[in-house]
Amino acid sequence: MPDPPNATIAELFDELADLYELDGAVVHRVLAYRNAAKAVREAPRSVSAMTREGTVTQLPGIGKTLQDKLVALLDTGEIPSLTRLRSEFPPGLIEMTRLPGLGPKRARKLYDDLGIDSLDALRAAAETQKLRDVRGFGPKFEEQVLASFAAGVAEKPKPRTLLPRALEIAEAIIAPLREHPASGRVELAGSARRLADSVKDLDIIATASDPPALLKAFAELDVIERTGTPGDNAARGRTHTGLDIDLRVVEPDQFGNLLQHFTGSKAHNVAIREAAVRRGLHVSEYGISDDATGETLRCETDGAVYERLGLPYIPPELREDRGELKLAPDAVPVLLEQTDLRGDLHMHTTASDGRHSIEQMARAALELGLEYIAITDHSATHGFGNHVTPDHLREQIEKVRAADDAIEGIRVLIGTETNIGLDGQPDYDDDLLGELDWVIASVHTSFAMDMTDRLCAAMEHPLIDAIGHPTGRKITTRAPYAVDMDRVIETALATGTMLEINSAPDRRDLNDLHARDAARAGVPILVDSDAHGTDRLPNTRWGVATARRAWLTAADVANTRPWDEFRALTKHGRR
DNA sequence: GCCGTTTTCGGCCCGACTGTTTTCAGTCG
Numbered sequence: 119m120p121d122p123p124n125a126t127i128a129e130l131f132d133e134l135a136d137l138y139e140l141d142g143a144v145v146h147r148v149l150a151y152r153n154a155a156k157a158v159r160e161a162p163r164s165v166s167a168m169t170r171e172g173t174v175t176q177l178p179g180i181g182k183t184l185q186d187k188l189v190a191l192l193d194t195g196e197i198p199s200l201t202r203l204r205s206e207f208p209p210g211l212i213e214m215t216r217l218p219g220l221g222p223k224r225a226r227k228l229y230d231d232l233g234i235d236s237l238d239a240l241r242a243a244a245e246t247q248k249l250r251d252v253r254g255f256g257p258k259f260e261e262q263v264l265a266s267f268a269a270g271v272a273e274k275p276k277p278r279t280l281l282p283r284a285l286e287i288a289e290a291i292i293a294p295l296r297e298h299p300a301s302g303r304v305e306l307a308g309s310a311r312r313l314a315d316s317v318k319d320l321d322i323i324a325t326a327s328d329p330p331a332l333l334k335a336f337a338e339l340d341v342i343e344r345t346g347t348p349g350d351n352a353a354r355g356r357t358h359t360g361l362d363i364d365l366r367v368v369e370p371d372q373f374g375n376l377l378q379h380f381t382g383s384k385a386h387n388v389a390i391r392e393a394a395v396r397r398g399l400h401v402s403e404y405g406i407s408d409d410a411t412g413e414t415l416r417c418e419t420d421g422a423v424y425e426r427l428g429l430p431y432i433p434p435e436l437r438e439d440r441g442e443l444k445l446a447p448d449a450v451p452v453l454l455e456q457t458d459l460r461g462d463l464h465m466h467t468t469a470s471d472g473r474h475s476i477e478q479m480a481r482a483a484l485e486l487g488l489e490y491i492a493i494t495d496h497s498a499t500h501g502f503g504n505h506v507t508p509d510h511l512r513e514q515i516e517k518v519r520a521a522d523d524a525i526e527g528i529r530v531l532i533g534t535e536t537n538i539g540l541d542g543q544p545d546y547d548d549d550l551l552g553e554l555d556w557v558i559a560s561v562h563t564s565f566a567m568d569m570t571d572r573l574c575a576a577m578e579h580p581l582i583d584a585i586g587h588p589t590g591r592k593i594t595t596r597a598p599y600a601v602d603m604d605r606v607i608e609t610a611l612a613t614g615t616m617l618e619i620n621s622a623p624d625r626r627d628l629n630d631l632h633a634r635d636a637a638r639a640g641v642p643i644l645v646d647s648d649a650h651g652t653d654r655l656p657n658t659r660w661g662v663a664t665a666r667r668a669w670l671t672a673a674d675v676a677n678t679r680p681w682d683e684f685r686a687l688t689k690h691g692r693r
Numbered sequence: 694g695c696c697g698t699t700t701t702c703g704g705c706c707c708g709a710c711t712g713t714t715t716t717c718a719g720t721c722g
Contacts (some may be wrong), residue, residue: 142696143694146695146704147694147695149695150705151694153694154695177696179694180695181695181696183694184695219719219720220720221719221721224718225722252720254712255712255713256712256713258711258712259712262712364722380722381705382722384722387706389706392706393705394706395705395706401706401707402707402708403707404709582705
């Protein structure tokens with residue numbers, strides 16, 4: 119049996135947390151499992167491998183007990199306590215806790231008293247008014263349960279919204295609110311401010327001379343479908359696209375506290391607060407109270423919050439409790455900016471499945487301030503758009519050379535996005551690949567197989583300069599394929615192959631964690647648009663967002679370099 | 694279950710809301 123990947127182990131720990139919670143364990147023990155799940159999910163290496171080496175307790179939140187459980191998992195394929203708890207609590211019990219207002223404690227009570235062990239059983243009991251017989255439950259709860267089923271909450275969790283769409287909606291709300299006469303500052307918070315891949319909802323923080331007026335203006339915006347009953351200083355609304363929006367209005371002298379709090383992440387805030395408590399400080403969304411003086415400090419900016427806590431300013435993209443709180447003041451990375459990019463090494467034209475010509479792409483790239491681009495149409499065996507046969511590619515070489523001559527101010531390079539075959543080999547023969555300036559290789563078929571050998575074989579090829587979208591994920595629709603990223607990074611380093619952060623907003627692949635690991639190992643990272651039209655060249659914004667979340671500086675990203683320096687990093691350039 | 698320049702034992706973030714309770718536990722963000 120192959121070693122379980124980190125994602126699988128993390129799921130098992132999360133499941134253990136859920137089950138121990140149903141079992142009535144103290145909250146801190148449950149929290150320990152959830153922390154461990156996060157640590158495993160974000161571990162830079164294979165947790166299975168670390169377990170075999172005996173180094174797994176180096177991960178934060180993994181101690182002796184969890185190490186033993188991991189050893190058992192690797193030896194026997196199961197964790198005994200998990201097997202026992204699964205036999206004790208039907209899986210429907212965890213599903214029941216998806217309903218708002220029903221947590222593990224109360225779900226357990228319904229199971230013990232009425233034998234309710236599934237969403238269906240719960241609904242039936244609510245319909246027949248049996249729930250009110252249980253101590254602690256009443257008619258209101260029955261109504262709530264039925265309302266939740268009617269709203270479809272029980273069926274499945276609402277899909278998350280991709281970042282570009284979320285920011286677009288945020289802008290459509292924030293811009294008019296900023297223009298409203300009653301408003302002061304209006305800022306986006308939450309995971310959208312952290313430029314996460316996708317968001318569950320939007321959090322907006324504002325100050326206002328007349329809060330009710332601003333809340334009313336919010337409720338009347340075109341994009342808002344409906345709002346709940348607004349409070350004095352907060353409103354929750356939903357857009358026509360189904361995205362929930364929380365708007366909070368706050369006094370100007372607390373704006374920074376609230377902005378910091380609602381920017382999160384939750385893990386970041388918890389870590390900040392725990393560290394603060396050790397220094398006699400208590401952080402909340404309303405201020406920082408000091409045990410020594412009894413006073414509470416309010417902050418106008420989120421920078422002031424970090425300053426009071428003795429921390430450097432931490433960019434929102436880093437606020438994930440991934441080591442940012444240990445940064446020395448002068449060690450906060452100067453994160454990559456979109457304007458740092460000088461080249462774009464992955465784009466398509468009408469030769470394959472793009473919508474614009476070589477010239478159109480080049481002129482658009484020039485407009486954006488790029489110094490060099492590579493035209494990388496799909497190769498012959500690719501199923502989308504036109505097949506670029508070897509003869510066709512030879513013609514493309516001439517066309518690209520001509521365009522390069524014709525257009526001043528930008529270097530236009532000929533490349534290909536060659537398909538990686540099942541055996542890890544490219545579509546074109548080496549002679550033809552050798553005539554190109556640049557080769558990026560990607561997987562587009564047979565996603566179900568273990569991809570590690572295939573990718574590593576491709577990287578061994580002397581004319582493959584980079585791997586495109588290395589895990590094949592589509593953020594809300596397709597899981598990454600099975601790939602041992604440790605080995606991929608190791609091989610990339612050994613073979614001098616670059617790894618791409620593909621900027622397509624539903625890909626952002628490599629993701630932030632993998633990109634961080636790869637860059638730390640010393641692998642040159644690419645940030646490419648993968649544009650299929652001139653209007654998509656600015657998509658590098660999303661790749662840059664991922665790079666920033668990966669702690670990358672301009673120096674970590676190969677295509678921030680001038681062409682001559684970039685070329686020296688490629689296999690083609692080193693020949 | 695983890696963790697330690699206040700600890701190898703006794704801690705482990707903060708606040709609001711809700712429905713059901715007679716003063717609060719559970720849930721949520």
